[in-house]
Amino acid sequence: MALPLRYNVRSVLIRWRSTLSTIFGIGLVVAVYIMMQSLAVGLEKSSANTGDPRNLLLVRKGSTAETSSQVTREQFKLLQYLPDIEKDEKGEPLISADTLILISLPRKGAAGEANILVRGVSKVGMQLRPQVRLTQGRMFEGGRREVVVSQKLAERFDNLGIGESFKTGGHQLQVVGWFDGNKSAFDSEIWMDSDDARSLFDRENYSSVLLRSDPTQWGALTNRVESDKRLSLSVIPETKYYSNQTATATPIRFLGNFLATAMSVGAIFAAMNTMYASVGARTREVGTLRVLGFRRRAILIGFLLEGAILAFLGGLIGCLLSLPINHYSTGTLNFQTFSEVVFEFNITPHLILKGLVFAVSVGLIGSLMPAIRASRLPVIASLKSL
Amino acid sequence: MQTNDLSVPLVAENSSEPSIVQIKELSKIYRQGEINVTALNRISLSIARREFLTLMGPSGSGKSTLLHIIAGIDRPTSGHCIVQGVEVTQLSESELADWRNQNVGFVFQTFNLLPVLTAFENVELPLLLTRLTSKQRKKQVLTALELVGLADRTSHLPRQLSGGQEQRVAIARALVTDPQLIVADEPTGNLDSTSAHEVLDILRSLCNDAGKTVIMVTHDPKAAAFGSRNVHLEKGELAP
Numbered sequence: 001m002a003l004p005l006r007y008n009v010r011s012v013l014i015r016w017r018s019t020l021s022t023i024f025g026i027g028l029v030v031a032v033y034i035m036m037q038s039l040a041v042g043l044e045k046s047s048a049n050t051g052d053p054r055n056l057l058l059v060r061k062g063s064t065a066e067t068s069s070q071v072t073r074e075q076f077k078l079l080q081y082l083p084d085i086e087k088d089e090k091g092e093p094l095i096s097a098d099t100l101i102l103i104s105l106p107r108k109g110a111a112g113e114a115n116i117l118v119r120g121v122s123k124v125g126m127q128l129r130p131q132v133r134l135t136q137g138r139m140f141e142g143g144r145r146e147v148v149v150s151q152k153l154a155e156r157f158d159n160l161g162i163g164e165s166f167k168t169g170g171h172q173l174q175v176v177g178w179f180d181g182n183k184s185a186f187d188s189e190i191w192m193d194s195d196d197a198r199s200l201f202d203r204e205n206y207s208s209v210l211l212r213s214d215p216t217q218w219g220a221l222t223n224r225v226e227s228d229k230r231l232s233l234s235v236i237p238e239t240k241y242y243s244n245q246t247a248t249a250t251p252i253r254f255l256g257n258f259l260a261t262a263m264s265v266g267a268i269f270a271a272m273n274t275m276y277a278s279v280g281a282r283t284r285e286v287g288t289l290r291v292l293g294f295r296r297r298a299i300l301i302g303f304l305l306e307g308a309i310l311a312f313l314g315g316l317i318g319c320l321l322s323l324p325i326n327h328y329s330t331g332t333l334n335f336q337t338f339s340e341v342v343f344e345f346n347i348t349p350h351l352i353l354k355g356l357v358f359a360v361s362v363g364l365i366g367s368l369m370p371a372i373r374a375s376r377l378p379v380i381a382s383l384k385s386l
Numbered sequence: 387m388q389t390n391d392l393s394v395p396l397v398a399e400n401s402s403e404p405s406i407v408q409i410k411e412l413s414k415i416y417r418q419g420e421i422n423v424t425a426l427n428r429i430s431l432s433i434a435r436r437e438f439l440t441l442m443g444p445s446g447s448g449k450s451t452l453l454h455i456i457a458g459i460d461r462p463t464s465g466h467c468i469v470q471g472v473e474v475t476q477l478s479e480s481e482l483a484d485w486r487n488q489n490v491g492f493v494f495q496t497f498n499l500l501p502v503l504t505a506f507e508n509v510e511l512p513l514l515l516t517r518l519t520s521k522q523r524k525k526q527v528l529t530a531l532e533l534v535g536l537a538d539r540t541s542h543l544p545r546q547l548s549g550g551q552e553q554r555v556a557i558a559r560a561l562v563t564d565p566q567l568i569v570a571d572e573p574t575g576n577l578d579s580t581s582a583h584e585v586l587d588i589l590r591s592l593c594n595d596a597g598k599t600v601i602m603v604t605h606d607p608k609a610a611a612f613g614s615r616n617v618h619l620e621k622g623e624l625a626p
């Protein structure tokens with residue numbers, strides 16, 4: 001038979017003065033944990049939001065990233081006549097060749113420079129990426145050295161406002177519009193006309209090819225491409241390509257887990273200290289409960305529960321502390337393209353739950369030894385304590 | 387688990403068994419390094435049902451030790467202690483816990499109410515270990531609190547009560563499971579004389595009107611006068 005829950009809850013609350021620092025300590029650990037995890041979630045989401053399940057991406061055999069791939073104009077011409085590509089209303093095949101260029105731009109607030117991907121893209125290329133929407137200004141026009149920029153990127157870098165211009169590779173580029181990539185990887189890109197990009201940056205070849213095809217035809221199409229000696233390209237579903245890039249979230253997750261683990265050791269000791277003090281101060285109470293007929297196990301569970309309640313309160317505080325960062329956007333380096341990736345902290349209900357479970361675990365581990373001590377107190381000795 | 391209902395008149399069972407407590411050759415020796423402290427030395431004692439036994443003696447004479455063994459809180463070094471036909475010394479730790487819950491009510495000198503629980507909740511505690519429904523528990527708690535004259539203090543916390551009221555709540559907690567045996571270790575030791583008188587009156591009426599057996603340790607001859615029999619302990623032995 002267990003002690004009444006209200007007894008444990010009130011026992012924690014009545015000692016709030018001595019438990020407050022422990023509760024806040026646990027809250028801090030949980031906040032760090034949630035923030036780091038939400039960073040990883042946001043980064044993963046940016047990859048997950050990117051691909052269209054009907055699209056195939058073609059890159060040079062052996063390339064793991066679009067930036068390190070090349071597709072010649074002859075190869076692109078051959079691809080256009082493949083039979084399994086879907087057509088638009090006008091009967092044109094939904095296939096587009098992109099050119100990717102890495103440029104360096106100054107961050108806002110004189111915080112140095114960072115690499116950014118410029119994507120030379122065609123009208124069809126935009127059609128294939130419907131998650132990208134123009135939010136302000138207008139779309140670029142070919143031949144006029146105009147670009148549209150991700151709005152999130154514009155918030156983080158100099159000279160990307162509409163009407164502003166920036167210089168790269170000896171050319172002045174004019175920003176005419178902002179787009180929103182709906183949390184996809186395109187939120188980290190600058191887009192311009194495909195032919196403009198190739199001529200301005202002196203590129204003979206394209207970087208990659210994106211096409212739409214019915215997934216049931218993917219097998220045949222892949223066979224055709226990969227067996228053609230003239231092509232030597234590999235075919236990857238677009239979603240898979242971007243989810244492979246998620247590897248960049250792994251170090252963040254790792255760092256987050258490492259930090260949380262290191263900090264939780266401190267929190268566990270704080271909880272242990274608090275609970276030992278509580279047991280010490282309530283020795284006679286424990287003796288009384290035993291005299292009334294409560295068993296050792298009831299005492300053990302009672303103190304474990306108090307540790308859990310304490311930590312749960314800390315967990316709630318941690319969640320509150322971390323919430324303001326939700327949807328705050330930030331950047332990191334994509335280690336495959338070496339360009340800046342912009343994404344949002346993303347606190348999901350699942351993460352909140354994980355944070356609370358994490359907190360309660362800290363409380364349970366921290367209160368284990370004190371609870372065992374309380375349950376083993378000899379009745380007579382504890383009755384004599386003051 | 388017991389399901390006695392306090393609303394039924396509190397009358398001792400009719401038993402052919404003459405005494406509720408039988409103590410034979412009971413010894414308790416504390417070993418402190420090289421020295422042995424004999425707290426109880428081969429004590430034999432019988433306590434009849436409905437008796438109000440008072441235990442007196444100088445400090446350190448073993449009164450509390452004896453009371454603790456009778457109440458199943460402590461174990462003797464040797465000897466027998468049979469309470470209501472049960473050899474208490476033979477019970478395991480968890481059997482003892484259940485046995486205490488059902489058979490003994492303990493009243494402490496320092497009241498020992500749980501500070502975060504109200505008077506009602508404190509009295510209800512021992513009943514949480516029974517199979518009673520919350521409705522049955524409520525009825526029994528209120529009956530017990532009425533019996534000690536505190537029906538109007540149910541939602542008070544211990545710190546909102548006077549010492550005498552706290553001790554009366556503690557008595558209500560001791561009798562709420564309707565045990566046959568109530569043991570009290572200097573229950574008036576921390577009380578002024580008026581409160582002490584109230585507490586002693588209640589203990590006496592538990593014995594006389596409710597048919598309980600009460601064993602009370604006291605220093606105070608005036609308190610001892612409330613008992614029906616007085617026993618003296620001296621250096622762990624019964625004084626004649």
Ligand SMILES: Nc1ncnc2c1ncn2[C@@H]1O[C@H](COP(=O)(O)OP(=O)(O)O)[C@@H](O)[C@H]1O
Pocket residue numbers: 416417418423424425443444445446447448449450451452
């Ligand atoms: N845990 C203990 N260890 C050693 N000696 C003890 C312990 N508890 C009680 N004693 C000794 O046993 C004797 C009887 O103690 P107690 O029963 O508390 O006396 P009383 O209640 O009559 O004052 C005393 O001499 C006391 O010092």
Ligand SMILES: [Mg+2]
Pocket residue numbers: 449450451571
């Ligand atoms: Mg004593």
